[in-house]
Amino acid sequence: MAEVEALHDTILRWYDENARDLPWRVPADEWPWPEVDRPWAVLVSEVMLQQTPVARVEPVWRRWMQLWPTPSALATAAPGDAVREWGRLGYPRRALRLHGAATAITGEHAGAIPANLQQLQALPGIGSYTAAAVAAFAFGIRATVVDVNVRRVEARLVSGDGHPAPSLSAAETRLAESLLPVDDERAARWNVAVMELGALVCKAATPDCASCPAASRCAWVLAGRPEHDGPRKKAQKWHGTDRQVRGKLLAVLRDAPGPVPRADLDIVWHDGGQRDRCLVSLIEDGLVEPLPRKRFRLPS
DNA sequence: TAGACGTGGCC
DNA sequence: TGGCCAAGTCT
Helix, strand or coil: CHHHHHHHHHHHHHHHHHCCCCHHHCCHHHCCCCCCCHHHHHHHHHHHHCCCCHHHHHHHHHHHHHHCCCHHHHHHCCHHHHHHHHCCCCCCHHHHHHHHHHHHHHHHCCCCCCCCHHHHHCCCCCCHHHHHHHHHHHHCCCCCCCCHHHHHHHHHHHHCCCCCCCCCCHHHHHHHHHHCCCCHHHHHHHHHHHHHHHHHCCCCCCCCHHHCCCHHHCHHHHCCCCCCCCCCCCCCCCCCCHHHHHHHHHHHHHHCCCCEEHHHHHCCCCCHHHHHHHHHHHHHCCCCEEECCCEEECCC
8 A cells, every 4th residue: 555655654654753752652772771671661661642732741750760660679669668759640549550560570570671562561551552562662562542633533534533532442553553554664663653743743633734744645634624524532531520529638648748637638628428439449459558547658 | 439639830 | 612523541
C-alpha cells in the first residue's frame, strides 16, 4: 500500500521536525544518566503520564529518577515515600502501583523490566496501553500503542469522525494495527509520532488543522469537519465527590512530616460521614496507614 | 462494563 | 464561569 507508506513518511517527517525534547525519549545510545535504568525511566514516565499532562509530570519524573534510578531502589523505599513524592499528580494509587511493580520486577524478574507484552501487563498499574508503550519505547518492539491521541487522530484521519467513542473498540485496535509500519524501529517511531501529532496539532477541543501535515488526506477535514454526533465521554463530577474529599485528606498526610492526629483530618471536610467513608477507603486502598491513638500516616 | 479514581490549566 | 480535557487502569 503505497498510500499508507506515504502517510508514514508524512507523519514521521513531521515528528522529526516538531517532536518535543522530553527526557524519557532520549534514545539508548544517547542516554545521559548511566545510573538510571532507561526501561525503568520509560515505564515510570508512562504511568505518570496516564491522564496527566507532560508539564506536570516532568519535574516529578526527574525527582523520582534521582531518588529511585532502578526498580530495586524504589522497592527498598516505603510505599508512603512513593505517595509523598507523587505530589499533586493526581490518582495517587498509581504511585502505590508503581511501588508494587518495582517490587515485582525486583522479586520476579531479577530487577530487569520484562521486554514482553504479557509480562509487562501482569505488573500492577500496567494495562494494555502502558505495556505496549514500554515495549515500543523502551525496547523498540513492534507493539501497537493505542492511547486517546492515537484514537482521535485515526478517527479523524481515516474514519472521518471528530472524536473517538468513550471506550476503545476492537475496530480501533484493528485499525491501529493495520496502520503500524512493518519495521520494528519505524513502528516504534510511528507510535510516538501519532501520539505527538494528537497532543500538539490534532487536539481534542481545538484542532489546528492549518498546521497539520496530513490535513489534505484527512477524512474529517475533507468532510468539512462535521460536528460529532455519537456519545462523548461523560464529564466527571468533582465538587463534593469522594474523590475531592480523598484528595484533601491525602494532601494533609502528604504535607506532614510524620503521623497526624485525627483532628487534623477532621477539619478538611464538613460532612463527617463522607469524611469517615473516604478515610476508610484510603486505608483499604493502602494509601493511608492507621496508627494507635487515632493517628494516621502514609504507609510505611 | 459503566463507574470510580486527582488535579489543574485552558478557552 | 465552568465544562472540557490530559500518554488509563481496575473492578
